[in-house]
Amino acid sequence: MKTFTLLFIIYMLSAYGSYAVAFDNIVGKVTCGQKPVSNVLVSDGVEVVKTNAEGYFHFNSKKEDGYVFISVPGNYEVDHTGIIPNHFARLKKGYNEVDTVNFHLTKRENKDCEIFMFTDIHLTNDRVDNDLPQFGKTFYPDIVSQIKARANKPVYAICLGDMTTDVKWHINHYALPEYLETMKDFPIPVYHTMGNHDNERKVIDNISDWDFYGESAYKNVVGPNYYSFNIGAWHVMILDNIITGGPVEKNEKLNYQFTYRIDDRQMEWIKKDLSFISKNTPIMVGIHVPPLKYTDMKNGVLETDYDFENAKDFLACYADFNQVQVFAGHTHKSSNYVYGENITLHNLPSASAVSWKINGKTSRLISEDGTPAGYWIINVNGDNLQWQFKAAERNLEKSQFFVYDLNCVPEQFGGSKNSNEILINIYNWDPEWKVDVTEDGRSLDVSHCWTRDPLYRLIRSDKGVLPGRPTAFLANYNSHMFKVKAANARSPIRIRITDRFGNVYETMMKRPKKFSWDME
Numbered sequence: 001m002k003t004f005t006l007l008f009i010i011y012m013l014s015a016y017g018s019y020a021v022a023f024d025n026i027v028g029k030v031t032c033g034q035k036p037v038s039n040v041l042v043s044d045g046v047e048v049v050k051t052n053a054e055g056y057f058h059f060n061s062k063k064e065d066g067y068v069f070i071s072v073p074g075n076y077e078v079d080h081t082g083i084i085p086n087h088f089a090r091l092k093k094g095y096n097e098v099d100t101v102n103f104h105l106t107k108r109e110n111k112d113c114e115i116f117m118f119t120d121i122h123l124t125n126d127r128v129d130n131d132l133p134q135f136g137k138t139f140y141p142d143i144v145s146q147i148k149a150r151a152n153k154p155v156y157a158i159c160l161g162d163m164t165t166d167v168k169w170h171i172n173h174y175a176l177p178e179y180l181e182t183m184k185d186f187p188i189p190v191y192h193t194m195g196n197h198d199n200e201r202k203v204i205d206n207i208s209d210w211d212f213y214g215e216s217a218y219k220n221v222v223g224p225n226y227y228s229f230n231i232g233a234w235h236v237m238i239l240d241n242i243i244t245g246g247p248v249e250k251n252e253k254l255n256y257q258f259t260y261r262i263d264d265r266q267m268e269w270i271k272k273d274l275s276f277i278s279k280n281t282p283i284m285v286g287i288h289v290p291p292l293k294y295t296d297m298k299n300g301v302l303e304t305d306y307d308f309e310n311a312k313d314f315l316a317c318y319a320d321f322n323q324v325q326v327f328a329g330h331t332h333k334s335s336n337y338v339y340g341e342n343i344t345l346h347n348l349p350s351a352s353a354v355s356w357k358i359n360g361k362t363s364r365l366i367s368e369d370g371t372p373a374g375y376w377i378i379n380v381n382g383d384n385l386q387w388q389f390k391a392a393e394r395n396l397e398k399s400q401f402f403v404y405d406l407n408c409v410p411e412q413f414g415g416s417k418n419s420n421e422i423l424i425n426i427y428n429w430d431p432e433w434k435v436d437v438t439e440d441g442r443s444l445d446v447s448h449c450w451t452r453d454p455l456y457r458l459i460r461s462d463k464g465v466l467p468g469r470p471t472a473f474l475a476n477y478n479s480h481m482f483k484v485k486a487a488n489a490r491s492p493i494r495i496r497i498t499d500r501f502g503n504v505y506e507t508m509m510k511r512p513k514k515f516s517w518d519m520e
Helices: 002-019 131-137 139-148 176-182 210-221 264-275 311-316 454-460
Strands: 026-032 041-043 048-050 056-059 067-070 088-090 099-107 112-118 155-159 190-192 227-231 234-238 242-250 253-260 283-286 292-298 301-306 324-328 335-339 343-347 374-381 384-391 401-405 421-426 434-439 442-444 446-451 478-485 493-498 504-508
Touching: 026 067, 041 227, 041 264, 048 056, 048 264, 067 099, 112 139, 131 139, 139 374, 139 384, 176 210, 190 234, 210 242, 264 311, 292 335, 292 446, 292 478, 335 478, 401 454, 401 493, 421 434, 421 446, 421 493, 434 446
Parallel strands: 026 099, 112 155, 155 190, 234 283, 283 324, 324 343
Antiparallel strands: 026 056, 041 048, 041 067, 067 088, 112 374, 227 234, 242 253, 292 301, 335 343, 374 384, 401 421, 421 478, 434 442, 434 493, 446 478, 493 504
């Protein structure tokens, strides 16, 4: 046995040359076909190393998370198991033993590609919410049809968290394994982000580290809770800003507490990962809880606040990079915010509207800010990104905004009879968008306002909706509402909206006589 061990060490030193040392307990190689791939980042969530010219890597790991992952290089892909990309490998041996881990890549030019990004699916298999049938009828076939329509170019998918709802895991027998089964026929693999509702909540004894315990199911079923990979010119980082606390008794029920922050261990990993990346490399970040949120509008200026504890420190990590795009979910509503000269923050609406809880007609699948359930389609061309929101069961033209004639909206839902005012909810608005409204060819003044969506207020007023939760999922004031005053109650109104990329969405406004949740 001693002879074998000595021969193994001699072999490892010979194979890895001066690049390896005998005490390293993770070693391996990255190849494409029969050829080695150099300069690939490899990590266990703490250490970050690069493959050498022969494709080999090595390092010493505490093996705390039980896996090692690579940052898949641009213009390469990995295979997948179900919808899970094989960008990581599970370790099989203890700290004092050597794990040999090899990764295999496939060459794929992806500087020109598309990314489908979605968040907050919240599947629970709940009989009251009826979520699985709704998901199977609306969101799932819509996004699958869009992906399959792009057979001639590389297409990727990123989910920003809350695939499931932790409090229902053991009640409805639907957790992360069942989610993967539901998604087994999804046409492409999905890079997942961990959300606050993807944590284990089953109370057991003798837990000293509730966050580690809460993450364990996700890590065992889905994979790493933070990692990086590359798509074409872009370095993509998927992060976890949820810290789970232990159960606290409230109203005779046990509730888990969440702290929204990036823990110190992960923050150090972010810095290490970025230390290998050129400042000219465009960065894409996926995270569940957004760094910033809009809180109010005063004198026409939107006000913001940080949305997780160390968000400012997190954003500082990217201060020296030329272009950083940060994508988040969690809030179930839309917003875009330019942070400094180089960082743009995006908050995507939910795939499930308000977690499938307000059942009924298709038009009820909208979130608290009036944004319909849907997803983003991101076009990648070199270091340029263009994005569009796509609502489930609507074409792209009808996915961008909704118009209300406030003459016919009841006052309790924000209407104003005989005011001739028009309210426009532009779901994915950002400061680069242009809003032009004309009445009989005459241009009208458009004012940005801080208000709530009338249709969602109507839907939420239904006494049969969530009777046990009267203050849940109430309409939100939001940043993407615009108001126009017409001269006449019946004159034709043309609305022309141009997004930051020059896409034009135009409609002649219908002047309805009544207001209902059947409005289209």
